[in-house]
Amino acid sequence: MAARTALFVIDIQNELAVNDDTRIPHAERIRNSGEKILQAARTVIDSYREKAATSPFIIVFVQHEDSCLVVGSKPWELVFKPRPNVEQEILISKKTSDTFESNPDLALRLRTLNIEKIVAFGLQSEYCVEATCKGALEAGFNVTLLTGAHSTYDTSEKTALDIENEVEERLLSLGAQIASWEKLSFA
Template sequence: MTRTALFVIDIQGELAQDPKTEIPHAKRIREAGDAILTKAREAIDKARANGQHSDLEIVIVQHEEKPEEGTMIRGSKSWELVFAPREGDDTEILVSKDVSDTFESNPQLASQLKARGVENIVAFGIQSEYCVRSTCNGALAAGFKVTLLQGAHSTYDVDGKKAEEIETEVGQELKEKGTDIIPWASWQP
């Protein structure tokens, strides 16, 4: 059975819940994330209720910095997750990282996912041009089929570019490398 891992990337306090530091489209990302996770968890629960193993798992990615590197320090409000994995649910895992690419930060992750039958990665989160792009590139390099959920990833306005422009550029760059880009609302687990 081909399985999919839904990557929820760095939707954390500093980036998505603090009015002083959050990205401009934090509310959109929180609302999209809530809807995506609800849909994914309902599909997992439905499979269980029917006595089946789900072909979906959820990977919650949490960025962590050292005090000299930034403010997303383990235990801080900035570091806290907006969407935590469900307690005691073996279809949801928490992965910590300290560089942009989740796979680079966790060299064993690709083989662990493949051992569980995962061939597809579906990704969304924060920041488009850093951790989202890097993790998608890492997944492609590891041989996964990758889908990026358009409208469910974003970033800050940077260097005279609006966040939406950066989202589009990252989507186009990843599409040219073989990533499927689909509107988040059309994704079906």
């Protein structure tokens, strides 16, 4: 079986991406880019499903849970959800920033699916996105972070855009690739 890619959709949940009182400043950009990324990935997945062939991609929806993101609550709900009965779309819950740390068997599970590369986007850049990318690198996966498709909150010292750039620089220095989501090809 040929090497495959897992598209990680990290913590795009109502609390961070939809709720008027708590969403990040660039929530609309993340929702719009996420919608287009998922549409392209699903088009490829569906074309392989129609042929009963193995798709070169799977989609991993990551959902954080903690004291603010309580399981079953409206803030905890995902903006983008896996489609029912589509085995190439899986849901992974986590309780720490690093999806791999929260799910010690995840790397092995992905390897059994012949996943070699992780392409990631989502929320928040300096927390769950960066930690999950680092976890994937440490587990031996090739990692690409999609610039323009991850973000966070402004702080008193830095804008969200500054933080996005810093995260990209740190991950690049660790061996990740950075690519524009608009140039992402699922062909």
